[in-house]
Amino acid sequence: MEVRRSRRRTKTVSAFYEGGRAVVAIPDRFTPAQEREWVDRMVARLQRAERRRRPSDDALAQLAEQLSAQYLGGRARPESVSWVTNQGRRWGSCTPATGTIRLSHHLQGMPAWVLEYVLLHELAHLLVGGHGPRFWALLAGYPHTERARGFLEGVVHAEQRAAVADEDARSA
Structure with missing residues (x-):
């Protein structure tokens, strides 16, 4: 300090x-x-x-319950929700068979509406596999879906640009 x-x-x-x-x-x-x-x-x-x-795993579980109730009629009920450090290319993942949701630690510190979107996205996978029209219909009620998706795309783009710049600097 x-x-x-x-x-x-x-x-x-x-x-x-x-x-x-x-x-x-x-x-x-x-x-x-x-x-x-x-x-x-x-x-x-x-x-x-x-x-x-940067909510704890317990706080994530509470948030998942709130989001499910508000946007999915309480139908998505995960067995566990936790932060993980081994997801380099995904923001989150879901295993419907076990009801397990894992969120990348890279989401920590991002705006709350981005975290909520990713968590809601994984909750929707407990109800619908894949990314077809039924899946996206579940997310239609969340007001920040497009904004959050754009934010995450921007993060990926910035990381890719930084990686290219690093590669260019090393090869110069």
Whole structure:
């Protein structure tokens, strides 16, 4: 954790992650007591936001239940929902026979509507295999389907461009 004091900052305090660590930016005029108070407050705020963006497996299961109830009439009931680190090319996967849903850890930190879309997508696979019209009809009620799909396509595109740039740099 790092505290950054700024003479230009007069009233506002902000907190963010940079290079994997928390940074709290405060006005230079703050006393040590004010610094401690604001650092504690802002770190707690960062941690709350992080928990919302990176829910636990239990929280994923609760979210799956909510999404199923709201968009699938409660018909999709997974046995388990968990984060996994071994999915390099998929955002999520589902095994209907066992009711198991696995979500790529690469989704952690993405906007909530993207995570919800991927989870709802896998829940729909508990009801319909494949990606035919019946499957997409199940997702039609989720208002962020197209936006989330576009977001994920953009992520893949950016990763592919970065890989090509890396390859070009190595071969130069």
